[in-house]
Amino acid sequence: MSIDVRRFYTPKVLPETVPSGIEGLDKILLGGFPRGAVVLLAGNPGTGKSTFAARFVYEGCRRGERSIYLNFVEPRRDFYDHMTMLGMDFEECERKGLFHYMEAVTIADEDALITQLEDLVKLVMETKAKRVAIDSITAMLQIVKVPSRVRELLQNIFVNGFKPHQVTTVLIAEHPYGAKVVGYGIEEFIVDAVFILKYRLSRGKIQRVLEIRKARWAPIHQAEFPFRIKPGIVIDISLPEEPEEIPPLDYSRTISLCDTLFRVHGLVELGIGAKEITRAASICDYLHIAKGSQVLIGVSPVIHSTLVLSTIASSLMLMGEDILIVSFKNSSKSIADMLECSLRVVGSPDEKPLPNVVSVNPTVYTLVELIDLISSAIDQFKPSILLVDGLEAIEVVETRKERYYASLYNLLVRSKKKGVTGFYLYSVPSRVQLKELPVTPLFELSIYIEANPRSIVEYEYEPLGLETSMEVYHPLIHVKIPVRFRTNNLLQFCTRV
Numbered sequence: 420m421s422i423d424v425r426r427f428y429t430p431k432v433l434p435e436t437v438p439s440g441i442e443g444l445d446k447i448l449l450g451g452f453p454r455g456a457v458v459l460l461a462g463n464p465g466t467g468k469s470t471f472a473a474r475f476v477y478e479g480c481r482r483g484e485r486s487i488y489l490n491f492v493e494p495r496r497d498f499y500d501h502m503t504m505l506g507m508d509f510e511e512c513e514r515k516g517l518f519h520y521m522e523a524v525t526i527a528d529e530d531a532l533i534t535q536l537e538d539l540v541k542l543v544m545e546t547k548a549k550r551v552a553i554d555s556i557t558a559m560l561q562i563v564k565v566p567s568r569v570r571e572l573l574q575n576i577f578v579n580g581f582k583p584h585q586v587t588t589v590l591i592a593e594h595p596y597g598a599k600v601v602g603y604g605i606e607e608f609i610v611d612a613v614f615i616l617k618y619r620l621s622r623g624k625i626q627r628v629l630e631i632r633k634a635r636w637a638p639i640h641q642a643e644f645p646f647r648i649k650p651g652i653v654i655d656i657s658l659p660e661e662p663e664e665i666p667p668l669d670y671s672r673t674i675s676l677c678d679t680l681f682r683v684h685g686l687v688e689l690g691i692g693a694k695e696i697t698r699a700a701s702i703c704d705y706l707h708i709a710k711g712s713q714v715l716i717g718v719s720p721v722i723h724s725t726l727v728l729s730t731i732a733s734s735l736m737l738m739g740e741d742i743l744i745v746s747f748k749n750s751s752k753s754i755a756d757m758l759e760c761s762l763r764v765v766g767s768p769d770e771k772p773l774p775n776v777v778s779v780n781p782t783v784y785t786l787v788e789l790i791d792l793i794s795s796a797i798d799q800f801k802p803s804i805l806l807v808d809g810l811e812a813i814e815v816v817e818t819r820k821e822r823y824y825a826s827l828y829n830l831l832v833r834s835k836k837k838g839v840t841g842f843y844l845y846s847v848p849s850r851v852q853l854k855e856l857p858v859t860p861l862f863e864l865s866i867y868i869e870a871n872p873r874s875i876v877e878y879e880y881e882p883l884g885l886e887t888s889m890e891v892y893h894p895l896i897h898v899k900i901p902v903r904f905r906t907n908n909l910l911q912f913c914t915r916v
C-alpha cells in the first residue's frame with residue numbers, strides 16, 4: 420500500500436500571483452510574487468540584483484503591465500546598454516509606454532529624495548504601474564542617514580501607498596550576505612519576501628546562488644538555488660526535478676547482466692574452461708536486473724574504460740536499447756571509433772542508429788552544471804540506457820562531499836523515475852576499494868571488473884587476450900565469474916590496413 424506524501428502537507432489558499440519572469444523561481448513560489456507584495460533583494464555588489472530586478476520589471480512589459488525602475492546608482496544609458504546585452508529591450512518597452520526609467524543618480528539631500536519619491540508615486544498613480552523596482556534602498560539610506568526615517572518612507576510609500584493599488588515592488592539592498600539586511604527591522608516588518616543573492620567561488624569559478632530567506636505565501640523547504648546570468652533567459656535557475664518518492668523498479672521488464680556484459684560473441688568470453696563456462700552460464704539465469712536499475716561498475720584502472728564501455732554499448736544495442744553515453748574522460752571520437760570496432764566484431768544491428776555520445780571535461784563545470792547536463796541530455800535523447808564513463812572524475816569537481824552524494828542520489832532517483840537504466844563506470848584499483856566507496860550503497864547493484872595480468876602471458880596464442888574476472892554484488896548473491904576480453908579481436912578489426 421502506498422501512502423500519499425501530500426497527505427502530510429496542507430496546501431494554503433494561494434494569493435493571486437505576479438510572475439517574476441524567472442521560470443524556476445515562479446515554480447518554487449507557486450506562480451510568482453503575490454500581487455502587491457514588497458520583495459527585498461539583498462546581496463553584495465555584482466551578485467545580480469539589478470539584473471534580477473530588471474528581469475521582473477521586463478516581465479511586466481512582456482505582459483502589457485506598466486513598470487517603473489527607479490535607479491539611484493546607474494545612469495540610464497548604462498542600464499539600457501547592459502540590459503540590451505542580456506536580451507532585454509527596455510527602449511522598446513518605453514516606446515510602447517509600458518516602461519519608465521527614473522534616473523536619480525544626482526540626488527544628494529533629503530529634500531531632493533522626497534521630491535524624487537513624490538514623483539515616483541505620481542508616476543505610479545498616473546500610469547497605473549503594477550511593477551516597481553528601487554535600486555537601491557541602501558542608496559536612499561546614504562542620503563537620509565536616519566534609518567528610522569527611511570523605514571518610515573518605505574512603510575508609507577510601498578506598504579501603505581502601493582500595496583492597496585496592487586503595485587508589486589522589488590527593493591534592492593546592497594548588503595553583504597549574513598549581515599542583517601537593512602539592519603533596522605525592515606525585513607521583519609515591511610517586506611513579504613527576502614531573497615539574498617550570493618556568489619561563491621568554486622575552484623575559481625563563480626557560482627551564483629539565490630537564497631530564499633523568507634516568502635510568506637509559499638512553503639519553501641529548499642532554500643538555496645544555484646543560478647546563472649545568461650543572455651535571453653537572464654536569470655537561469657537550476658531547479659532539479661526532485662521526485663519526493665523513490666519510484667519502484669519494474670521487474671516485469673528486465674535486462675540480463677550476462678548478455679549485457681559478456682555474452683558478446685567474439686569479443687568477450689564467459690569463463691575459461693568448459694566446466695567454468697557451464698557454471699557461469701547457469702549463474703546468468705539469476706543475473707537479471709529490473710529496468711530502471713542503477714548499476715555501478717568498478718573497473719580496474721589497467722583496463723581501458725572504452726573497452727568495457729564499447730562492449731556494454733554494443734551488446735545493449737543488439738538487444739534493441741537506445742543508448743546515451745556521457746563520458747568524463749574519453750573523447751566522443753575515441754568512443755565512437757571503439758564502438759564502431761566492436762560493432763564490426765559482433766555484427767551491427769542495421770536499423771539502430773549509433774548511440775549519442777556526450778563528452779565533457781568535468782573540471783570546467785560545477786557539479787550542479789554537470790548533473791544538469793546529464794539530466795538535460797536524458798530529456799533530449801530519451802534513451803532507455805544511460806552509460807556514464809568516468810564517474811570518479813566528477814568527484815573532484817565538488818569538494819563538499821554531502822552535496823555530491825545528494826546530487827548523485829537525486830540523479831539516480833530521477834533516472835529511475837524515467838525508467839532509464841544506468842551503468843556508471845568508475846575506475847577504482849580494487850574490489851575492496853569499490854565496496855568501501857561512499858557512493859556504492861546508492862546503487863542497486865555493483866560489479867567489479869578486474870584484470871588478471873597473469874593470463875596475458877599464459878595465453879600465448881592470443882597475446883592480447885585479457886583475462887579478467889567479474890564480481891557481481893547483488894542483494895541476494897555475490898558471484899565471481901572469469902571473463903576473457905578478446906582485445907586482439909577488437910584490435911584486428913580496428914587496425915586499418
Ligand SMILES: Nc1ncnc2c1ncn2[C@@H]1O[C@H](COP(=O)(O)OP(=O)(O)O)[C@@H](O)[C@H]1O
Nearest residue numbers: 463464465466467468469470471504648649650
Ligand atoms: N551577458 C552576461 N553573461 C553573464 N554574466 C553577465 C552578463 N552580463 C553581466 N553579467 C554579470 O552580472 C553581474 C552584474 O550583475 P548586477 O545585476 O549588475 O549585480 P548587482 O546589481 O548585484 O551589483 C556582473 O558581475 C557580470 O558578471
Ligand SMILES: [Mg+2]
Nearest residue numbers: 468469470554
Ligand atoms: Mg546593481
